[in-house]
Amino acid sequence: DAGVTQSPTHLIKTRGQQVTLRCSPKSGHDTVSWYQQALGQGPQFIFQYYEEEERQRGNFPDRFSGHQFPNYSSELNVNALLLGDSALYLCASSMPGQGTHEQYFGPGTRLTVT
Amino acid sequence: AQSVTQLDSQVPVFEEAPVELRCNYSSSVSVYLFWYVQYPNQGLQLLLKYLSGSTLVKGINGFEAEFNKSQTSFHLRKPSVHISDTAEYFCAVKKKSSGDKLTFGTGTRLAVRP
Numbered sequence: 001d002a003g004v005t006q007s008p009t010h011l012i013k014t015r016g017q018q019v020t021l022r023c024s025p026k027s028g029h030d031t032v033s034w035y036q037q038a039l040g041q042g043p044q045f046i047f048q049y050y051e052e053e054e055r056q057r058g059n060f061p062d063r064f065s066g067h068q069f070p071n072y073s074s075e076l077n078v079n080a081l082l083l084g085d086s087a088l089y090l091c092a093s094s095m096p097g098q099g100t101h102e103q104y105f106g107p108g109t110r111l112t113v114t
Numbered sequence: 115a116q117s118v119t120q121l122d123s124q125v126p127v128f129e130e131a132p133v134e135l136r137c138n139y140s141s142s143v144s145v146y147l148f149w150y151v152q153y154p155n156q157g158l159q160l161l162l163k164y165l166s167g168s169t170l171v172k173g174i175n176g177f178e179a180e181f182n183k184s185q186t187s188f189h190l191r192k193p194s195v196h197i198s199d200t201a202e203y204f205c206a207v208k209k210k211s212s213g214d215k216l217t218f219g220t221g222t223r224l225a226v227r228p
Contacts, residue, residue, distance in 0.1 A: 004157070031214060033214060033215070033216075035216075040220075040221075041220055041221070042118075042204050042206075042218030042219050042220045042221050043158070043204070043216070043218050044218070045215045045216065045217070048213070048214055048215065055213070056213045056214070056215050058215070090157055090158065092158075092216075094214050096214055101146050101163065101165060101208060101214075102160055102163065103160075103214060103216060104160075105150075105157035105158040105159070106157050107155075107156055107157045108156075108157050
């Protein structure tokens, strides 16, 4: 059983560009959450998708947007990149209906903005 | 809103010694509590969780944690650490009432020395 997968592993972009990160959830999971982890910090919640809709959102600007597909995979898009967007972006999947309250994390995408 | 404080940014310890990583939280509503571990260049792995019941919970790799409601703490312990326990440890909370959003602390770097 494959766990949560993310692509790409690493990415280097220039300020002002746009980026798309991808996530495939663990088999059987229907909910995907995205987190940003800056260097030396704990992960910060960006948003969560369920049934192809954004269900919750953290304190991130509209430059951060997402999408969930019918197969539950998800994309995170960031427009007009800033140097401060450099971070590890983590995807987590879950199945809230199971009642375990567990989230399974992928290995992350390391984004560097120059 | 919830917040999590991890009082120690770094904890150096010798191999086979006991260790305690401290976590305090603040929340106006009831929460679930989690400890995650992050090995270098990897995503987060769930160590253990407290949902209800016994306040002493046991997790993987010999770790355990005790929930103390009066002190709003959820400290992580291991009686004898191994070199392979060297990693970043994150305490996190989630509101019982709704959603899957995790709020993380800033992490504690456990450095096990031979």
